Amino acid sequence: MRHFPIILLALMFTSVFAHGNDGHINLGDKATELKEEGKSRDIHPSLAEIRKMHPEFLLHKRDQTLRQGIRSKRNSLKACVDCHSSTKNDEYLPINAPEQFCSTCHQKVGTSLDCFACHRTTPEEEL
Amino acid sequence: MTKKLNRRDFIKNTTANTVGVASIASGISLTTFAASENPVSNKKRWGMLIDTNKLSEANIEDMVNACQEEHGWGNEKYSTGEQKPDWIKKVKVKDKATGKIDSLPLMCQHCEQPPCVDVCPTNASVKREDGIVLVDKHLCIGCRYCMMACPYDSRSFVHENLSNQKADTPRGKGTVEACTMCVHRVDKGEVPACVEAVGGDGVIFGDLYDANSKINKTLKKIQSTQIRADLNLNTGVRYSGI
Numbered sequence: 001m002r003h004f005p006i007i008l009l010a011l012m013f014t015s016v017f018a019h020g021n022d023g024h025i026n027l028g029d030k031a032t033e034l035k036e037e038g039k040s041r042d043i044h045p046s047l048a049e050i051r052k053m054h055p056e057f058l059l060h061k062r063d064q065t066l067r068q069g070i071r072s073k074r075n076s077l078k079a080c081v082d083c084h085s086s087t088k089n090d091e092y093l094p095i096n097a098p099e100q101f102c103s104t105c106h107q108k109v110g111t112s113l114d115c116f117a118c119h120r121t122t123p124e125e126e127l
Numbered sequence: 128m129t130k131k132l133n134r135r136d137f138i139k140n141t142t143a144n145t146v147g148v149a150s151i152a153s154g155i156s157l158t159t160f161a162a163s164e165n166p167v168s169n170k171k172r173w174g175m176l177i178d179t180n181k182l183s184e185a186n187i188e189d190m191v192n193a194c195q196e197e198h199g200w201g202n203e204k205y206s207t208g209e210q211k212p213d214w215i216k217k218v219k220v221k222d223k224a225t226g227k228i229d230s231l232p233l234m235c236q237h238c239e240q241p242p243c244v245d246v247c248p249t250n251a252s253v254k255r256e257d258g259i260v261l262v263d264k265h266l267c268i269g270c271r272y273c274m275m276a277c278p279y280d281s282r283s284f285v286h287e288n289l290s291n292q293k294a295d296t297p298r299g300k301g302t303v304e305a306c307t308m309c310v311h312r313v314d315k316g317e318v319p320a321c322v323e324a325v326g327g328d329g330v331i332f333g334d335l336y337d338a339n340s341k342i343n344k345t346l347k348k349i350q351s352t353q354i355r356a357d358l359n360l361n362t363g364v365r366y367s368g369i
Binding site: 122 | 261288289291297311
């Protein structure tokens, strides 16, 4: 019973710091730039919110875009890919490839996503 | 760290900052205006008028190529002839009585009463408020009822895994697809790729309800027809010269 508070504290710490020092292993090129400039909070005011809620945001936005023609950048998958893609040897890496932005967490939590069966995995603009 | 700021430096820095802020602010306002934040409404109905007399066969081939280029279909490696997608195709029609032959581009006709929407079991076939008929591939289960229901054979089914799709046209195995009337361009205020490829008066794109639009005025003036008008689908794509 004496150990109970210690175990509880340990559990709390592991859940709080699951993302490791508030960082993401591979944030992507543009997103890293924005973060270094201190502008990332303009796009994602709360990291906890976007981490937990991004599936709902994307789901909501997809219906708005497809059915109502609302094509703003906020919560659009295309904008996610544009910012969070990384490059190697002057080429974009697919965002769903292992160790890339989308896969790092999804692999860890065992989520298989099929956004990229249809959606483009790299930004369309040339490097 | 202390640094004495003299008057000259202060003015220099302030001007630079002001210019910087102003340029960022104008950038933000531009993007806000460019993206359409408002839902589409049924005050508009997008349509097309295709004048086959003004279209050469080369024009029609240009339209098909422009569509392929815009949406990235036609490079499927493993699909056989029947399985290959056909968002828009060149069709030849012959009047048996007179022998007159016409070539015309045929794609989704964006019906007001679309049979594909009627039969879809998952609500994946949708008609937007502004009359554009689309497939919601998130909901499509690939049953292909819509392909059977469509009188214009305008829908295709993707038979193989795809990669490197166009950013504005997600496409994937197991879903049905068709002409979107280049909805991503229309939402930006542009015209569909095939219309742009022809140029001139061969294909007119516009709002059928707007009395001042070119398409509305032309339709009032000249003889035009719907393909399979007997089905009473009230198509958004209309033809003249056939």
